[in-house]
Amino acid sequence: MSTIDLATQSRVDRWLSEEYDAETVAAVKQLIDTNQETELVDSFYKALEFGTGGLRGIMGVGSNRINKYTIGQATQGLANYLKKQFPNQALKVAVSYDSRNNSQKLGHLVADVFSANDIEVYLFEELRPTPMLSFAVRHFGCQSGVMLTASHNPKEYNGYKAYWNDGGQLVAPHDKNVIEEVNAIQSVRDIQFERKAENVHLVKEDFDQIYIDQNKALSINPDIVAAQKDLKIVFSPIHGTGITLVPKLLKAWGFENVTVVDEQAEPNGNFPTVVYPNPEEEEAMSIAMKKGQELDSDIVMATDPDADRVGLAVKNLDGKIQLLNGNQIGSLLAYYVLSAREEKGELKSNDYVVKTIVTTNLISDIAESFSVKTHETLTGFKFIGEIMTKLEGQEKYLVGGEESYGFLVGDLVRDKDAVNSCAFIAEMAAYFKSRGKSLFEVLTELYTTYGFYKEKLISLTKKGKAGAEEIQQMMADLRANLPISLGGIEVKEVRDYQASITTKPADGSTSPINLPKSDVLQFITVDGDVISARPSGTEPKIKFYCSVKTPLIDISGYEKTSSDLENKVTKIMADIVKD
Known part of the structure; x- marks a missing residue:
């Protein structure tokens, strides 16, 4: 007996109509004829929505899949919205794409739809990183931009990141308003697919040099890099x-001893050497780390498919190549940028750094020690970009990041930039090496100065409609049964970002949270531990974050303190992560 609800069945029936091409109709019929009901439901039970990273999903037929019709509808909706927001203006957009399967084809389709709507399109001739798209929006004076990518998701995914005229990803109210425009499209016939060639301008390789030159101008210590x-x-x-720009930028910066991992150098949407193309995963970094160990490298870096995230491995105290997490990389970058600028007398009273609510407070501690303000945002670099745009001309952005390996130094773009980050990580390593220190040694010094921070992330994957409902229920259960202690440690504060309220369980007092609403719960213990729960906006996952801290008196106590904190994290997580 079929369990497909009427709304889902209605979408299926629509995709079987003559509005859709024969290939699409045949694919839908195959799902029906082979009784793939779960796949049919997951493909049609809803329309894809903009999350923290835009439109993202599995490639295939259906309203909940990435294909030419969902991408076409999103682009038509965005085009309609742009015309309403910028009436009587000549509209321009930039479009780029990564190495994923179908990204180039979908990128050209997006250009087709925009051009058919009499919008000028700056279309990258070849694949380029996401930060280049953000840079292009600002450089060409575009009102919007689109990047075809699913970032670090598995190979069956693709996606659509939409940008506004500041070079940042869509935020409120534009994200919701674009969705309304997309949903208002009732027929495929409302989508203009026929390219007007005169409206499409190819962005060629020489544009790279503009981005490279402006990034190089941000270097704080070019003399040390030279040495x-x-x-x-x-x-x-x-x-x-990343292959298109990272080696170029490192060379332009002045680094002459760069080894590219041959096995992973060729762009390939099947990502043949890794399970997930995600530098957060040690498995994805393993080939590069092995090469780094063989060459006795100072640093090992890897970027995700669209080069907006970077992983970093460095020599530990035993001389072995060890992976750092995103909190550690962000803390090191913040410390380097602030200390190097202070050394040169370049810190100003209106300088600031940014981090997200689930990113380590070590960054805030470092900034405070330099008398630099820290702004905190919801998870997602688009919110960091939003702050940069809002404060432009009033305060000066120096560096920011999030624990999920996204960082940006300087304000050339309005998104995380792994190309820019690779250059600054290399400069940072050179700077401290000139002072006889490895990056790992600098990290341990930060721990002795500010306290030893230990963080852990647990992600639970829940796919499809059933998974989405399970994640919703997990958050509802957590809200209905708020823990009074975690790992045997009393919870002193509960922050519910969906309700925008902070509650102190001890006396029931409340205070408002002055950030946009978001489905996040955060628990602060009497020890100052921070534990967070949030559904991912870009993946079928629910994520649990834990950050604990204790003093580190001397480097000799590093291993024991690290082990003690690891045990504490394990106990805390056991109380909140229920699968």
Whole structure:
């Protein structure tokens, strides 16, 4: 007996109509004829929605899949919205794409739809990183931009990141308003697919140099880079767009000893050497780390397919290549940028750094020690970009990041930028090497100065409609049964970002949270531990974050303190993560 609800069945029936091409109709019929009901429901039970990273999903037929019709509808909706927001203006958009299967084809389709709507399109001739798209929006004076990518998701995914005229991803109210425009399209016939060639301008390779030159101008210590030009660097683009720009920028910066991991150098949407093309995963970094160990490298870096996230491995105290997490990388970058600028007398009273609510407070501690303000945002770099745009001309953005390996130094773009980050990580390593220190040694010094922070992330994957409902229920259950202690430690504060209220369980007092609403619960213990729960906006996952801290008196106590904190994290997570 079929369990498909009427709304889902209605969408299926629509996709079987003559509005859709024969290939699409045949694919839908195959799902029906082979009784793939779960796949049919997951493909049609809803329309794809903009989350923290835009439109993202599995490639295939259906309203909840990435295909030419969902991408076409999103683009038509965005085009309609742009015409309403910028009446009587000549509209311009930039379009780029990564190495994923179908990204180039979908990128050209997006250009077709925009051009058919009499919008000028700056279409990258070849695949380029996401930060280049953000840069292009600002450089060409576009009202919008689109990047075809699913970032670090598995190979069956693709996606659509939409940008506004500031070069940042869509935020309120534009994200919701675009969705309304997309949903208002009742027929495929409302989508204009026929390209007007005169409206499409190809962005060629020489544009790279503009981005490279402006990034190079951000260098804080070019003289030290020159002295440390032989710094041993291993880099992997993990079959993605990083290969097009990271080696170029490192060379322009002055680094001459860069080894690219051959096995992962070629762009390939099947990502043949990794399970997930995600530098957060040690497995994805393993080939590069092995190469780094063989070459006795100072640093090992790898970027995700669209080169907006970067992973970093460095020599630990035993000389072995060890992966750092995103909190550690962000803390090191913040410390380097602030200390180097202070050393040169370049810190100003209106300087600031940014981090997200689930990113380590070590960054805030570092900033405070330099008398630099920290702004905190919801999860998603689009919110960091939003702050940068809002404060432009009033305060000066220096550096920001999030624990999910997204960082940006300087304000050339309005999104996380792994190309920019690779250059600054290399400069940072050169700077501290010139002072006889490895990055790992600097990290341990941060821990002795500010306290030893230990963080952990647990992600539970829940696919399809049933998974989405399970994630919703997990958050509802957590709200209905708020823990009074975690790992045996009393909870002193509960922050519910959906209700925009902070509650102190001890006396029931409340205070408002001055951030946009978001489905996040955060628990602060009497020890200052921070534990967060949130559904992912870009993946079928629910994520649990834990950050604990204790003093580290001396480096000799590093291993024991690290082990003690790990045990504490394990106990806390056991109380909140229920699968």
